[in-house]
Amino acid sequence: MEPVPFAKMHGLGNDFVVIDGRVRPIRVSEAAAQAIGDRHTGVGFDQLIVLEPPQSADADVFMRILNSDGSEAGACGNATRCVVSKVLGESGRERIVIETISGLLPAERAAMGEITVDMGPARLDWRDVPLAEPMDTLAVPVGLPELGDATCSSMGNPHATFFVPDLDAVDMARLGPQLEHHRLFPARANIGFAQVVAPGRIRLQVWERGAGLTLACGSGACATLVAAARRGLTGRKAEILVKHGRLVIEWREDGHVLMTGPVATSFTGTLDPALFAGTN
Numbered sequence: 001m002e003p004v005p006f007a008k009m010h011g012l013g014n015d016f017v018v019i020d021g022r023v024r025p026i027r028v029s030e031a032a033a034q035a036i037g038d039r040h041t042g043v044g045f046d047q048l049i050v051l052e053p054p055q056s057a058d059a060d061v062f063m064r065i066l067n068s069d070g071s072e073a074g075a076c077g078n079a080t081r082c083v084v085s086k087v088l089g090e091s092g093r094e095r096i097v098i099e100t101i102s103g104l105l106p107a108e109r110a111a112m113g114e115i116t117v118d119m120g121p122a123r124l125d126w127r128d129v130p131l132a133e134p135m136d137t138l139a140v141p142v143g144l145p146e147l148g149d150a151t152c153s154s155m156g157n158p159h160a161t162f163f164v165p166d167l168d169a170v171d172m173a174r175l176g177p178q179l180e181h182h183r184l185f186p187a188r189a190n191i192g193f194a195q196v197v198a199p200g201r202i203r204l205q206v207w208e209r210g211a212g213l214t215l216a217c218g219s220g221a222c223a224t225l226v227a228a229a230r231r232g233l234t235g236r237k238a239e240i241l242v243k244h245g246r247l248v249i250e251w252r253e254d255g256h257v258l259m260t261g262p263v264a265t266s267f268t269g270t271l272d273p274a275l276f277a278g279t280n
């Protein structure tokens with residue numbers, strides 16, 4: 001097998017290895033994802049993305065999402081923008097549809113080189129998140145008085161958002177893993193810590209399921225805006241501020257969530273085919 005080309009891309013520092021398996025199919029095992037994702041001995045990434053031929057006639061490309069622990073995810077907002085930018089660049093088109101295991105995501109070029117993705121409807125039923133037992137996803141009691149209740153939703157992947165008075169005072173390295181694996185989240189969860197800093201502006205940091213603390217999380221930004229609007233903390237559109245910039249998120253009246261933000265390519269390279277031996 002030949003060396004496998006990849007692009008290292010990121011959305012606001014949430015970083016990805018993107019492998020194109022549309023022409024030459026490639027299967028990435030959990031062990032290979034972990035090896036490539038190692039930040040000391042591999043390339044390093046928060047998520048590894050494999051592009052595949054679409055399964056739906058309405059989609060242009062299928063995008064598989066693997067976390068750095070090797071687990072598969074149903075959504076990745078920041079990587080979706082990266083993939084959209086790559087495919088728009090190749091095709092010269094203005095809009096395309098991305099397919100994931102959670103559904104179809106229409107996307108288009110926005111102003112100033114940014115990309116807008118329709119991340120689909122925010123799912124608010126406890127079964128959709130999923131939670132371990134029936135309860136109102138607006139206020140999910142996790143038993144940590146310092147944080148209060150979580151507001152939960154699925155954006156194609158599970159999110160729990162906590163609104164805090166001071167983001168910098170939260171011990172995310174301690175609370176993140178504890179909450180990711182909380183008994184109420186049978187599929188684990190992405191844990192968002194959010195601080196409303198002004199009407200329409202929310203600071204956010206996310207402990208991601210399967211990846212740990214990241215610099216940004218697109219689906220987490222969507223879940224946060226939806227949670228803030230449900231709690232009456234903001235309207236249905238806001239800027240979500242992360243360490244390296246901002247995303248603009250809008251929760252449309254039809255329930256769909258639009259995410260607009262930047263993309264970047266850091267470098268390209270090739271991966272040792274031995275990583276994929278026996279799986280392709």
Ligand SMILES: N[C@@H](CCC[C@H](N)C(=O)O)C(=O)O
Binds near residue numbers: 072074079158208211
């Ligand atoms: N980086 C992401 C989310 C990636 C998947 C997540 N860790 C999960 O397991 O659900 C984003 O930008 O949305």
